[in-house]
Amino acid sequence: MTSVALTIAGSDSGGGAGIQADLKTFQELGVFGTSVLTAITAQNTLGVHAVQSVDVAMVTAQIQAVLNDFPVKAIKTGMLFSSEIIEAVANELKAYSAIPLVIDPVMIAKGGASLLQNEAVIALRSHLLPVATLITPNIPEAEVLTGQRILTERDMKLTANRLLSMGASAVLLKGGHREDVPYAEDLFMSTSGEHFLMRSKRIATQHTHGTGCTFAAAATAELAKGRSLEESVVTAKNFIQLAIEDGIELGNGQGPTNHAAFRKRNQLKTGEVKLIERR
């Protein structure tokens, strides 16, 4: 049977992040993608030029249209923009608590533009974090959510623990923003007590637009296929590593990754990501 996933996120006209990255990633991993648009951004590799959010009633109508008809097996949220949209999403998803929910707490685009209103952080913390099967913050997002500074691997562990105590069932803290180390290392931690680090070679490139969205979408696709949370994050890490490595050099700024790289090369390249400290 066809596996179906749903992304609730913003549109990136440049096609590298947001809804577009999510749908491409779902497709590459063999999952049928459905989508709910929360905002429209006029965006390219040079930055975000304009943002317009979608009416809350329209967000709700989209969620109902998809969930009332499709056998959705995993849900991901990305850019949610406002506390009103966050509350509406949380409210609509209440009846679907059995479906795995991946929360990518998108706050700021790589170029610095805000994709979440400041006061909406509170709504994210109180309405979505407690229902997340997996939350996938990058370092600055984890710092905002917890108020803790992250400078070292030890800080990453303390912060991930803090996010678990705030209600998430599992945390994948992405280490892409740590420039003090020659590798890209993400920390997985779950309330079941399991934790491991996924380490890969840090690629020297400016083409990392949409890496966070793509990572979370890949994990969501794998969950939709019935894979375990641990298997899903490992596949997602391999997916994003290959997508960055096999970059496609588009645009004049921070370009997108190559979503097709994993499908083309995974036979040759799986094993690239080292799992360390598995407990």
Ligand SMILES: Nc1ncnc2c1ncn2[C@@H]1O[C@H](COP(=O)(O)OP(=O)(O)O)[C@@H](O)[C@H]1O
């Ligand atoms: N230069 C890089 N080389 C290899 N992997 C990277 C690089 N930058 C980010 N990643 C990986 O991409 C994913 C997204 O990371 P990150 O950049 O931290 O998130 P975001 O895109 O949300 O800011 C993580 O799995 C991270 O390890």
Ligand SMILES: Cc1ncc(COP(=O)(O)O)c(N)n1
């Ligand atoms: C519509 C939209 N959603 C999310 C991001 C974050 O992108 P990144 O994964 O590079 O942090 C973005 N730039 N635009």
